[in-house]
Amino acid sequence: MSTLQKELSPAGLGSLLGRGLASLDLTPVEHERVVSRYEALGAVLDEHWTATRGNDAMAPQGSFLLGTVVRNIHRNDDVDIDAVACRDLDKHSTTQADLKTDVGHAAAKYARRSSSGRPRLLEWERCWTLVWPGMHLDVLPALPDPSSYSGGLLITDRNVRNWLKSNPSGYASWFRSRMRDELRAERELVAKAERLEIEEVPEYLVKTALQQTVQALKRHRDIYFTNRLDQRPSSIVITTLAALAYEGGEDLYDILRRTTSAMGQHLRRENGVWLLPNPSQPEENFVDSWVTQPAAPARLFEWIEAASRDFDDLGARAGIHNQLPLLSGAFGTKVAEHAATSLGTSLTGARARGDLSVTAGAALSIAGVRPGSGDQRVRQHGFAGGRPN
Amino acid sequence: MAGRTNPNVAVQALALKRLFPNSQVRISAGYLLWRYPVRPCQASDIYELELEYRQGATPKVKVATPQLVPNEDGLLPHVWDTGHLCVHQLGDWNPGQLLTRTFVPWSMEWLVYYELWRATGIWYGDGPDRLDSASQRGILHPYIQPRVN
Numbered sequence A: 001m002s003t004l005q006k007e008l009s010p011a012g013l014g015s016l017l018g019r020g021l022a023s024l025d026l027t028p029v030e031h032e033r034v035v036s037r038y039e040a041l042g043a044v045l046d047e048h049w050t051a052t053r054g055n056d057a058m059a060p061q062g063s064f065l066l067g068t069v070v071r072n073i074h075r076n077d078d079v080d081i082d083a084v085a086c087r088d089l090d091k092h093s094t095t096q097a098d099l100k101t102d103v104g105h106a107a108a109k110y111a112r113r114s115s116s117g118r119p120r121l122l123e124w125e126r127c128w129t130l131v132w133p134g135m136h137l138d139v140l141p142a143l144p145d146p147s148s149y150s151g152g153l154l155i156t157d158r159n160v161r162n163w164l165k166s167n168p169s170g171y172a173s174w175f176r177s178r179m180r181d182e183l184r185a186e187r188e189l190v191a192k193a194e195r196l197e198i199e200e201v202p203e204y205l206v207k208t209a210l211q212q213t214v215q216a217l218k219r220h221r222d223i224y225f226t227n228r229l230d231q232r233p234s235s236i237v238i239t240t241l242a243a244l245a246y247e248g249g250e251d252l253y254d255i256l257r258r259t260t261s262a263m264g265q266h267l268r269r270e271n272g273v274w275l276l277p278n279p280s281q282p283e284e285n286f287v288d289s290w291v292t293q294p295a296a297p298a299r300l301f302e303w304i305e306a307a308s309r310d311f312d313d314l315g316a317r318a319g320i321h322n323q324l325p326l327l328s329g330a331f332g333t334k335v336a337e338h339a340a341t342s343l344g345t346s347l348t349g350a351r352a353r354g355d356l357s358v359t360a361g362a363a364l365s366i367a368g369v370r371p372g373s374g375d376q377r378v379r380q381h382g383f384a385g386g387r388p389n
Numbered sequence B: 001m002a003g004r005t006n007p008n009v010a011v012q013a014l015a016l017k018r019l020f021p022n023s024q025v026r027i028s029a030g031y032l033l034w035r036y037p038v039r040p041c042q043a044s045d046i047y048e049l050e051l052e053y054r055q056g057a058t059p060k061v062k063v064a065t066p067q068l069v070p071n072e073d074g075l076l077p078h079v080w081d082t083g084h085l086c087v088h089q090l091g092d093w094n095p096g097q098l099l100t101r102t103f104v105p106w107s108m109e110w111l112v113y114y115e116l117w118r119a120t121g122i123w124y125g126d127g128p129d130r131l132d133s134a135s136q137r138g139i140l141h142p143y144i145q146p147r148v149n
Helices: A003-008 A013-024 A028-048 A062-066 A096-112 A168-177 A180-194 A209-224 A226-231 A235-245 A252-266 A288-292 A296-314 A320-331 A333-353 B009-019 B103-120 B133-138
Strands: A057-061 A079-086 A120-123 A128-132 A135-144 A153-155 A164-166 A268-270 A273-275 A281-285 A356-358 A364-366 B024-028 B031-038 B047-054 B060-065 B075-077 B140-142
Touching: A013 A209, A013 A252, A013 A320, A013 A333, A028 A057, A028 A079, A028 A096, A028 A128, A028 A135, A057 A062, A057 A168, A062 A079, A062 A168, A062 A209, A062 A235, A079 A153, A096 A120, A096 A128, A096 A135, A164 A281, A168 A180, A168 A235, A209 A226, A209 A235, A209 A252, A209 A296, A209 A320, A235 A252, A252 A296, A288 A296, A296 A320, A320 A333, A320 B103, A333 A356, A333 B103, A356 B103, A364 B103, B009 B024, B009 B031, B031 B103, B047 B103, B060 B103, B075 B103, B133 B140
Parallel strands: A079 A135
Antiparallel strands: A057 A079, A120 A128, A128 A135, A135 A153, A153 A164, A268 A273, A356 A364, B024 B031, B031 B047, B047 B060, B075 B140
């Protein structure tokens, strides 16, 4: 939900939740910083890979591409960004080890430049990580997949031996298709308010209920598995299940509850094997690792049940003073604090602008442009106290 | 040009009934008593407000139920010594104004800020430049549960 729409919404639990979840997002400044960093790294890679047949590319993948980034509660609220460095070569002209080493050289060259902010470079089994204060950028080496017509990639596996098929842009297209109308409506709203064409409104400026639902679920998972982070269900599994279960709706809180309770139904079991096919590449099973982790399905279902319970509890008692501590327990103190500050300041802001109304249903509303016909605009005032004047 | 006359209690009562058709309004000579359970915003609890207005005087508003909960030192933000809510500053109110645009929504605003204050210890209602601890301490007053009519 965009900031503007939040401003216009009455302060229900869904609105309170949306206000809090906004604290998990990248700020526009952070977003621009991410883009400029991976673009600069892409330019270094392109320079480095002179003997390439076509266009090398550095592109975001994962939560940054989907608009579902969640700050890492276990690492000072840092943001983790995933990107692929794709060299336009045939897989027979290189090896995974060479490709990975090559990406590492280019990343090291980039990291030495003063304009990069001199991040630390860490090496992992199949990728590299550039570490700045507050931000980690994972760079996964890849080649184009010649058998794919929709931007498929071949990525390095853990043993740097077999090429694995991946299709981050295809997955992002599928994810976007699950919220297409809402995304358009949100962008239209911002375009109207800012007097822009809809195409001029960047997607990262708006947030749909599906994106917020995924953020809420990922954050809840991170807290639920605090003492056993290695046992967390993966983000791709949660994102896929949530997007499959998502049916839209008006109120973020209702959407979160409905989606959470329905997401488990989208896992299948055939011949004893759990299946969650990648919707953009059905031959890929997102839960194939469960074959060697027999406790993983039970852990996922246990967490879905706990999340459903926590979300039900949130709505069980009226009163912001009752809901904020529950928000804090489910999503962290910063989410609750942000929800409180956002509601408080938007209410004082609306009062100062003369945008506050009282509706015939005896509720306050932030009226925006036009109050309803029976509504009364609230006169401006301040609070005092002490002895009566 | 003749000045506009101030709305009398009957006009105030009519405006209250129009906005809150199910509310109780009692009027007698120059006196109005209004009671109504409000939910200031969708996430809020329900509070029964009681508003007393003597023609020309400053209205008084209190929360009849549930009992307001002060902090552990017995203090609440922005209340009068009488236990009434303090929802205006000098000059905000004059008898030419309707209660439906002033004391009623001002009290509802107070209640939203009260719930936020109960959860966070911060009173947001005085604006973003009054969130420092000195400002926050300065608005707390001993709270005495007022008598309900």
